[in-house]
Amino acid sequence: MTTPPPGARLAQELALPPDVRVTEAMREHCPLRDTLDRIGDRWTVIVVVLLRGGPRRFSDLQRATEGISRRMLTHTLRNLERDGLVTRTVHPCVPPRVDYALTDEGSSLTGPLTGLLHWSMRHHDHVRSSRQAYDSSRQEPDAGGPPA
């Protein structure tokens, strides 16, 4: 176990001293940023969830994901494979068959994702109503103003 840098303990609770400055370097090297970049895109979470039930082949994943193009499915799977979250297995047969499966690391991602999902479900109504209130309050800041 390596000795953590002085700021690690604070970072672990997402708390920072009030006078801290978030520098470019901190942003670039942040593990959380890496994760957010991965799961923040349009398809990654869906693919991970679909793979939770076990290995699935490429065309299977595409059929199960309405609207995804082969290009983006390939791209999404490549990124997951590159990060060691998914394995790619080519079966030497014709026509070709390629299976994708979650690694243990990939599977473990569902833990924090579930935490995020729970928060999202708990607060979804509030967020939606907040948005509606915000939008309607700016769309027509006045309603009885004399037109002429």
Added chain:
Amino acid sequence: MTTPPPGARLAQELALPPDVRVTEAMREHCPLRDTLDRIGDRWTVIVVVLLRGGPRRFSDLQRATEGISRRMLTHTLRNLERDGLVTRTVHPCVPPRVDYALTDEGSSLTGPLTGLLHWSMRHHDHVRSSRQAYDSSRQEPDAGGPPA
């Protein structure tokens, strides 16, 4: 307490029946997607973390966030305010002074974010080494090929 739709229990654990199809509608109405869209961008998490220590004014946030432009800070804060995660308080003085603060909802977001951070820190080494292995295995699939 409202009766959850049939799929909710499954969704809560991020598990889906093996034959499910993720439709466009499911993606569009997904609370998790909303959250990922919010925290997945470049600045939101930083701003939320900076606000954990208490209210801060606009220029203060900008100084504390290296590289952010006024445009993006405004944009980030607007989105957070619209979602009810941050409040905006204008002090009627000159020069103007505007304070931003986390709401309880916004503050509660740090819970799941911390979960994600912990996962990120635990797996960062593995992800980094996976990437390195993946990249180097494709950059030079051969190393002893006879050049001529």
Added chain:
DNA sequence: CCGAATCCGTAATGATACTG
């Protein structure tokens, strides 16, 4: 000081055609 408005470059995504 705190923004809004505009312009612009880059990156993400999608459509389509082609290949082993």
Added chain:
DNA sequence: CAGTATCATTACGGATTCGG
């Protein structure tokens, strides 16, 4: 079947300028 290559479109973010 499982991709790759290319092109078009869009979204995101940054720089600059102007206003209250």
